[in-house]
Amino acid sequence: MTNTVEDTMTTIATAEPVLQVEGLTTSFRVGGTWRKVVRDMSFSVAPRETVAIVGESGSGKSVTSLSIMRLLPKYSSRIEGSVRLGGRDLLALSDEEMRKVRGNDISMIFQEPMTSLNPIFPIGKQISEAILCHRDVSKAEAKREVLQLLDKVRIPNAMNRFDEFPHQFSGGMRQRVMIAMALASRPKLLIADEPTTALDVTIQGQILDLIKELQDEEGMAVLFITHDMGVVAEVSDRTIVMFRGDAVETGTTDDIFHRGNHPYTRALLSAVPRLGSMNGRENPASFPIIDIASGALTRAEEEGPDPAPHDQPVLSVQNLVTRFDIRSGLFSRRTGAVHAVENVSFSVKPGETLSLVGESGCGKSTTGRSITRLVEPTSGTIEVDGYNVRQLDPATLRKMRRTIQMVFQDPFASLDPRMTAGRAVMEPFIEHKLGSTARARDKAADLFERVGLSAEMMDRYPHEFSGGQRQRIAIARSLMLDPKVIIADEAVSALDVSIKAQVCNLLLDLQKDFNLAYLFISHDMAVVERVSHRVAVMYLGEIVEIGPRQAVFENPQHPYTKKLMSAVPVPDPARRSLRRDLMTDEILSPVRPAGYVPPQRQYREVSEGHLVQVE
Amino acid sequence: MFTYTLRRLLFAIPTLLFISFIIFALLDLAPSDPLGDLPLTIPPEVREQIRSAMGLDQPFFIRYLLWLQQFFINEPLNVLQDMTGIAIGDPHRLRVLSWATRSPVVDLIVQRMPQTLWVVGLSYLFGVLLAIPIGVVSAYKQYSIFDQIGTFVSMIGYSVPTFFTGVLLIVIFSAKLNWFPSVYDTNLVVHDWSSFVAQVRQMFLPVLVLTLYNTSQISRFVRASMLDNLHMDYVRTARAKGVKEKTVLLVHVLRNSLIPVVTVIALGVPTIFSGAIITEQIFRVNGLGQLLIVAIQGADLPLVQTLTFIFAFLIVLFNLIADVLYGILDPRIRYD
Amino acid sequence: DRGTDGDLKIIFWQAASTMNPYLSGGTKEVYASSMVIEPLARYDETGELVPMLAAEIPTVENGGVAEDLKSMTWKLKDGLKWSDGTPVTAKDAVFTWKYCTAPDGGCAQGAYYEGVSNVEAVDDSTIKISFTEPKPYPYSAFVGAQSPLIQEKQFADCMGIKAPECTEANFHPVGTGPFVVKEFKPNDVVTFTANENYRDPAKPAFASVTLKGGGDAASAARSVLETGEFDYAWNMQVEPEVLQQMMQSGKGHLVTAFGTQVERIDLNHFAVDPAQGDKRSTKAAGPHPFLTDPAVAKALSLAIDREILVEAGYGEAGKPTCDIVPAPDAYASHANDDWCLKQDIDGANKLLDDDGWKMGGDGVREKDGVKLSVLFQTSTNSVRQGSQALIKDWWNQIGVQTELRNISANVFFGGDPSSPDTFQKFMADVQMYTNNFDGTDPEKYLAGWMCNKIPTPENGWQGENEPRYCNPKYDELVKTLSKTANLEERAKIAKQLNDMLTTEFAQLPLIHRGQLSAVNNTLEGVKMNAWDSELWNVADWSRKK
């Protein structure tokens, strides 16, 4: 495509807007009073246009999108203002008319893919339902279309995975299922709420391309909610900045990026981590923090801690293998296995951060879960703080788990829906009898504040939080026990840059103070670059490259690592029209037939501690 | 799943043997006496003779083994023989004989089957068919008039015992209005329209009483379970897809809510075969329930043992079916 | 004429389980089978013996009974046919005797053939019965609905241990009665059709009979009295006012007949203190601390208003009585009627005061540390529980504390030696139930109060002397009775025995119970009979035109 930014702008200006939101105000009933969480939002989206909503976590982005779709719980929420779709006021439609609009004219990608997928239906069925309920096509046709879509969203082995269930998918894959579902009906307007947070940059790029392609072909308008300024720069024509329920700034992306004048906008942009900003430095560094009200720098960048070089590792993993059997047929014979983790070895010392990066679905979460035996590993040895994890009896396993805490990738699913956030955070503390309930409460309140929530929120239930807020609750929970190791699975992916910076700094501070070790699983290469001492790159269940961060980032050796580095989006609106043409790659799948013997891998040492798999 | 089912089926055999032994021991221990309802004018010596003719004077274990042999070997052979017409071995093998009627227990059960299925089975079917929509709607429109009335009626239906509702209905509809007969005619054979009408008429009251009871029970579980799932995020997703509200409820929410419902239903199906004792008694349906209660009251051990064993078999079977269904309903539940 | 009146619908709330009375012995089976198989002679509604299959009743006078009372000869009517058309012969009677006395057969009517040493067919129509010793009252074998004739041809292979296996024969016996079984559904419904070969060509008037079973007495009553769906319902143990109310529909009425049934309270003569453990209610436990005191026993009796018991629970089907043998009239003593039939609470209180039983602070009388506190058990049955409540109330008024217990009938009357709750074990102070005797002769019945008939662990708790009454003089008198042939003499002795039992308070007779049945107003010819099957003359029943 050769359209320049200016060309697109002119076409948009003349077209009738697809969506026009005027004075949208949404309130929730909390404890008998109505609390406004979105105030007086007005914006419009034209065909082919992409409007991004960025903003602080919990500022009302998701609520705005749910208000447009009229999907908020009827009894505990209230929507005012007007939402017009091609001239029709959505808020005035009957339920049945609204139903016809949903999924047909507007479709939506939800933020938390785990809870948003129906756990008991195969994903194929869930996607084809979106087609079948609006279009008069046969089941077989729908299935064909779904398979195509799955291919397009880069789900490997789509044919076989059609009948699998959400819990068998990795976080990123679930998100891609959601995307496929939303795109299935070729809507006029796509609302995408953090559609790529759980995706690695290569796949993220491919998905973004896919969306652009559909925009070009079908004239689809997109309302894009994200924290990733790089993505914003790359896809959006116009940008709305939200802050605590208000749209504080609206304008073309270019304007916002270069001429934003609200202090929050400036704070947001200056905090955006840029890949390469750490070049030449060996240790992690904290983010600079800018005060939102004044725009002044309140905390300068600080050098992160050195891992104590002589210490024994607190976590060491040797030849870890985890496979999920695939059974089929009448006798449910084992016909193959997902080789989710294959022969993985690494170790983490106290005070050290090892980042695990890699393609979505390559086995990162499974590695994390295998370490704490939440998923039973197939073979290998795991040692945590002197415990031989795979040999532990239940009681010791429990004790061991105190020293190693997890932040789950899907924070909503990992919170008990019937337990208030405060209790959820206090619980491990009370459980291990580390102090009185009052102490637990104080500590939890303190942690709430430190992850950027207010202590008052402790009495709320998980569904009353935004995605990012829930993620912070999960982080607070993992810190409650003062563990020695934290496995942070996409712990900051749903946070806006300012909070992300704050939380990362918190993690670094804790590391400095308590010699914490982190296994940091993330897709956000910029954050990885900042926080880690060492980096391991996974591909199809195996570690293909591992080494000191500096070595891996500045001197990537493995082709996949190289591809990853190059795919990172750069927060510069000038690069909007860039297309990567990554779609041509073959998608590889970790599913192997029964009896498959994985090849013996050789590693080559590039520099000290920098190992690369030899193909 | 298949291996699991197979394993469970194999494991069911010792389970059932064990259960049958416990039941036998229990029945033997019970103070009830098969001669309890004989006139007091029959002298003790004669009673002693009757007792020994029944084999009651043999040791407990021998009697149990004898029952096992009769039930598991002789009866199946007889059935086979009846079906194929080929004589296998001695055609005069000893069958399980009821003490009270001195006739083969299996014949009695076969005789009682039709009315039990007609009345109890049908009302269970109606119960399930009614309960699901009622439960779904009550949950969907929680605290609406429909829900309130449904709750009220089902609680009354459940809490007022059938021995009362039955009599009430008979007084109103049989005695006062003369619309329906109060006595069920088990000899009625449906062969034409008028006999069909007669059958429907005589079934109406007992089926009504039982359906009310079954519906009440099941619909409460459907409602509660639906309420648990109605507010889940995936429901929101389904709506966002533009799925029809009916589909959202009946496919997405209901399927997710089915586990307790399947449990209740699976627990209920075997009870069809144990009959509805009181209702059968009131309307004189004389199905399996009445057979069982008369047998228990008459301490007719072979009959009670056989009936309860069949019942136990059904329980084990339907609980197995429920377990398999769990796995099908919720793929996260796996047994292997 | 035969078969002109359509279907006769009878409801028995306890259903028949077999059609062979020799294998069951239950009243419902005996009644049901009495429509099909018949004895040589039966009792009519007045308790008179009338011939049935026999040409006449043998007596010493007509030479049918031998002078030495050791044998008797029956003559069959001419031309009798089984329902399958074959002739009835004396051999069938011989076979019937053999059938019931065969070892391992478990014949429930064995008592009817007791003392019979031989039955032979003198010729095709003459049956000779010989006894082991002289029988002053010989009418037992082949008399009454309990010992009918069965067909040799049909039951020949069903002797002894094989008896229960002949299901077809047991369910569809070939008989001489007015009806034949068409279909038998055990414990549910029996359908009959008129017997083509019945000896009276004009009978039965009904072409078929449906005998439905199951349910409870009240609903059975309702189906005759209120809805009119049925013609006849047996054994209406329902509160009288309920029946009255049902009768207001005008569809039916009640019929009663009084036999020998007496509802009574047994007073335990042995101690039953739980502390005695296994010795309870046996001789080893010693005499009962107060029930053996005639004053207490008499007071207990005086406190009871038998009229009210009848009114509350029995209505037409009960009369107050103070005799344990209330019928036949010739045997009824009425010796105690003057003091016992009327309630006298004050008199009872005075009696106890005089006997030294002092009223305690809690309203319970006491003497020498013994409290007048009784455990009162009976079988479960709403009428009995009503009576219990009334009696408890009255006894309360004379300072006797009563704890009530009711026990499921099949436990209470079933003789399971391991159960503590049987009426034979009698692990309570007093108990209430009904007993009677078959036929009209009370000799065997009265023998039940002999010392050796006391149930004990040694005899497996089998024995008819539940009150544990023991008086050698009584035993003597019973022996005298068994040797007396003269009917008047027998009646005198029987009355004496009855009076001993009632004045020495083996038990308190309460109610002379009748049989009560409901009859549809369109049904004619019902003659209620308490001495034989209620359906004894079903051949004569007809539909009112």
Next chain:
Amino acid sequence: MTDAAITAIAPRRRSMIGAMWQQFAKHPGGVAGLVVFVFIVAAVYLGPLIHTVDANKINIRDKNQGPTFAHPFGTDNLGHDMLAQVMAGGQISLAVGMVAMLIALFLGTLVGVTAGYYRRLDGPLMRLTDLFLALPLLPLLLVIIMLFRDTLRSAFGPSTGIFILIVTVIGVTSWMHTARIVRGDVLAVKSQEFIMAAKSSGMRQYRVVLKHILPNVLSSIMVSATLGIASAIITESSLSFLGLGFPSDFPTWGRLLFDGANFLQITPSRVLWPGLAISLTVLSVNYMGDAIRDALDPRSLKH
């Protein structure tokens, strides 16, 4: 700023019970249920202080009366005062219903949760449940009563002894439904991610069960509880008319209803009141159960 709004509702810090109570109080149905239930309990226990007629007082001359001033609920066929009987019966029925239901609920939940959560115990426990489901109730009762009645009678006296016996018998023979239902729910809940999260923080198994599994299967338990009360009251009555329950001079609601059924046309008040009492009790418990369920489900709609 929203912060102001947030702080306005800040003082929400209260105990769990307090929080639950607040939620409960918001539910008109639950409150109505509670009021009715308290009323029934009060009427049954305090009523005899006002209406001082002895429930077992027989006045045969006053039998089968309709409501009069002396006998507001009429009399039965022996002349018992029905109001006194209903109150006395209520004391027993309520106690039996509640205690038996609690026993059954406790056993059922225990077995169900254990079986659902610990895979190893699942097989044995469920087979045990099958066994109990298959046991014929009547002979079982006969045996239990034969074995234990006299011991309990001498230890606790006739009425308490029988009470303990009956309550245990009903409880012990009616937990199986709850067990199976709870187990099914537990199987579904335990595969969710928040259970994994709880485990990963090193929670003891039983605490996971108590804190996370139980609240999430509560709605089925609540329904079982409501239905359990009704069936316990009715089972008690069937026990008494089989002669296995309380002695006949201890009235209970179920028994009054049973005895009165035949008198439906003569003295309708005999069946009306006990029937109403049972239904109201069950209804009120049902509404309370609903309210508790709602109070524990943060997402349910509350008005």
